[in-house]
Amino acid sequence: MNASQKELIKATVPILRTNGNDLITYFYQRMLSNNPELKNIFNMANQASGKQQNALSGAVLAYAENIENPTVLINTLKSIGNKHVSLNIQPEQYDIVGNHLIGSIKEVLGDLATVELIEAWTCAYNELAQIMISIEAEMYQKTINKKGGWNGWRNFIISKIVKESDEINSFYLKPEDNKEIADFYPGQYISVSTYIPELGHKQPRQYSLSSYSNNEYYRISVKKEISQNTSPDGIVSNALHNKKEGDSIEASAPAGVFFADPDAKNPLVLVSGGVGLTPMMSMVETNKNSLQKNKTVWIHSCRNENVHAFKDTIEELNNENEWLTSFVFYETLPESETNAIEGRIDLQQIKEEILIEDAKYYICGPAIFIKVQYQSLVALGVNRENILYEEFGPQLLSLN
Numbered sequence: 095m096n097a098s099q100k101e102l103i104k105a106t107v108p109i110l111r112t113n114g115n116d117l118i119t120y121f122y123q124r125m126l127s128n129n130p131e132l133k134n135i136f137n138m139a140n141q142a143s144g145k146q147q148n149a150l151s152g153a154v155l156a157y158a159e160n161i162e163n164p165t166v167l168i169n170t171l172k173s174i175g176n177k178h179v180s181l182n183i184q185p186e187q188y189d190i191v192g193n194h195l196i197g198s199i200k201e202v203l204g205d206l207a208t209v210e211l212i213e214a215w216t217c218a219y220n221e222l223a224q225i226m227i228s229i230e231a232e233m234y235q236k237t238i239n240k241k242g243g244w245n246g247w248r249n250f251i252i253s254k255i256v257k258e259s260d261e262i263n264s265f266y267l268k269p270e271d272n273k274e275i276a277d278f279y280p281g282q283y284i285s286v287s288t289y290i291p292e293l294g295h296k297q298p299r300q301y302s303l304s305s306y307s308n309n310e311y312y313r314i315s316v317k318k319e320i321s322q323n324t325s326p327d328g329i330v331s332n333a334l335h336n337k338k339e340g341d342s343i344e345a346s347a348p349a350g351v352f353f354a355d356p357d358a359k360n361p362l363v364l365v366s367g368g369v370g371l372t373p374m375m376s377m378v379e380t381n382k383n384s385l386q387k388n389k390t391v392w393i394h395s396c397r398n399e400n401v402h403a404f405k406d407t408i409e410e411l412n413n414e415n416e417w418l419t420s421f422v423f424y425e426t427l428p429e430s431e432t433n434a435i436e437g438r439i440d441l442q443q444i445k446e447e448i449l450i451e452d453a454k455y456y457i458c459g460p461a462i463f464i465k466v467q468y469q470s471l472v473a474l475g476v477n478r479e480n481i482l483y484e485e486f487g488p489q490l491l492s493l494n
Contacts, residue, residue: 095161095221099214103161106211109203110158114151115144117202122147124201125194132190134287134296135181139329157222164222173351175229179237180285180349181298182246183230188223195219237347242274242309247287247344253311255339258403262369263335264304264315267345277307278348280356280376281456281484284312285346288337290329296344299330302372302458302484303348306379312345315403317369352484354456356380361389361450365439365467367459368396373484374458375404378411378418387417391448395423395439395463399432419447441470449474457483 095103110117122141126132140146153170160166196216200207237243249270256264267286269275280303287298305313318335319328337343354362354377362381364374371394381390396402402422412420421444422434441448448455455476457467464483471481 095214095217098210099217100161102211102214103158103218106215107155107158109206110151110155113202114155115147117198118147118151118154119144120202121195121198122150124198125191128194129190130295132187133293135183135187135298137299138293138297157218161218164225169351171226171229175226175233176349176351177300178226179230179233179245180283180300180346182346185227188227192216192219192223233349237276237349240276240347243276243347245347247346249342250312250345252337252339252341252343255337258315259405260400261317261320262315262401262403263318264313265334265337267312267314267343268310270342274309275312276347277309278303279350279353280306280380281353281373282348282350282376283373284314284348286314286330286334287344287346288330288333290333293329297330300486302350302376304372304375306376306383312348315369315372315375350484352456352458352482354380354454356384358454359386359388361453362391363448363450363453363455364390364392364394365441365455365457365459365471366392366394367439367463367467368401369403370457370459370463370484370486371396371403372458374456377456378408381417382411382415387415389450390418391450392418392420393423393439393441393444393448394420395459396425398424398426399428399434421447439467441467441474445474449476453480455481457481458486461485 126136126141137146153174156167156170157164196212196219199215200212203211234245238245250267251270252265253268254266256266258264283300283302285298285300287296289295290297301314301316303312304315316331316334319331321327352373362377364377366374374392374394378390378392381388392408394402399405402424408420412418423437423439424432424434425436425438427434427436455471457464459467464485468481468483472478
């Protein structure tokens with residue numbers, strides 16, 4: 095891009111701030127109407143809720159604001175790249191997106207969309223697309239080079255289903271071809287894809303791996319999302335909960351930038367809310383099997399004892415191992431005796447336990463939960479560089 099084109103991009107920042115979401119909403123409608131096959135890739139629930147539109151409009155705005163030096167967004171781009179690789183996004187699909195994005199800019203801006211502005215945004219998009227394609231090509235190559243690695247979708251059999259709580263079931267997935275599977279870092283996820291009859295097409299979802307890495311199976315632990323207020327039932331989570339042992343499902347290789355390095359010696363402080371405990375479960379199981387057994391403090395919050403997945407497993411680990419200390423917060427305490435603390439997580443209340451030298455802090459849960467816990471850690475003096483978080487669904491937070 096030349097200097098004048100960059101100035102034109104920066105000049106559109108005010109428009110993106112005020113009308114970016116309308117533009118992106120129109121873009122998705124245009125693209126999915128003309129290319130309905132992409133509904134197999136896009137999370138249509140996030141489309142319906144507007145979360146995907148919000149995430150993309152925020153990303154486009156960030157790119158425009160940093161057009162002089164887009165490399166400052168590299169960590170975000172790598173996170174998006176991981177998601178794309180898990181969905182088997184290919185370079186030619188960037189052409190489809192680009193055509194509809196530029197077409198949407200022309201149609202929404204009308205007379206404001208000068209030839210020079212369209213040329214600038216076309217150039218800007220093509221440069222970004224090449225950055226993403228390059229990032230993803232490296233990821234694809236790294237995955238295929240792994241022992242047991244593969245690209246795209248692979249058939250797995252649900253070998254076992256375990257009820258972990260009133261809401262969460264664990265699904266043990268073994269490869270249909272009985273060949274090796276790729277290892278993963280604790281905290282990473284896989285994408286699964288299944289046909290949804292009521293939609294007439296497949297739907298993919300990302301689920302954190304909830305066990306330690308092994309060469310026999312992947313375990314995902316899925317909350318059955320039930321409609322609340324304006325939020326509908328989770329289409330894919332309900333479909334999974336209706337599956338039986340022996341059923342097949344497609345899955346991609348492990349991906350994700352939210353993970354604990356099993357070779358690092360840093361103490362771990364894990365903060366989870368609800369089903370956000372799943373990647374933490376992988377971290378704890380991995381730590382249990384490691385030689386150094388890093389000191390770990392796990393703080394978990396959920397509504398009550400009935401929805402607390404892996405409750406007995408964590409209690410047993412906590413009682414048997416000096417390296418693990420766990421705290422549980424329930425909004426409603428059970429009538430029976432419990433060690434749980436009533437209410438929601440208050441990190442100030444247990445600051446002596448969690449302020450540990452050289453510790454890495456991992457947060458996972460709903461967006462508002464992540465934001466509150468992140469701000470609490472910062473207020474307690476924790477360096478932002480030592481705080482990592484995983485936001486399920488579209489990336490709406492940019493705390494770092």
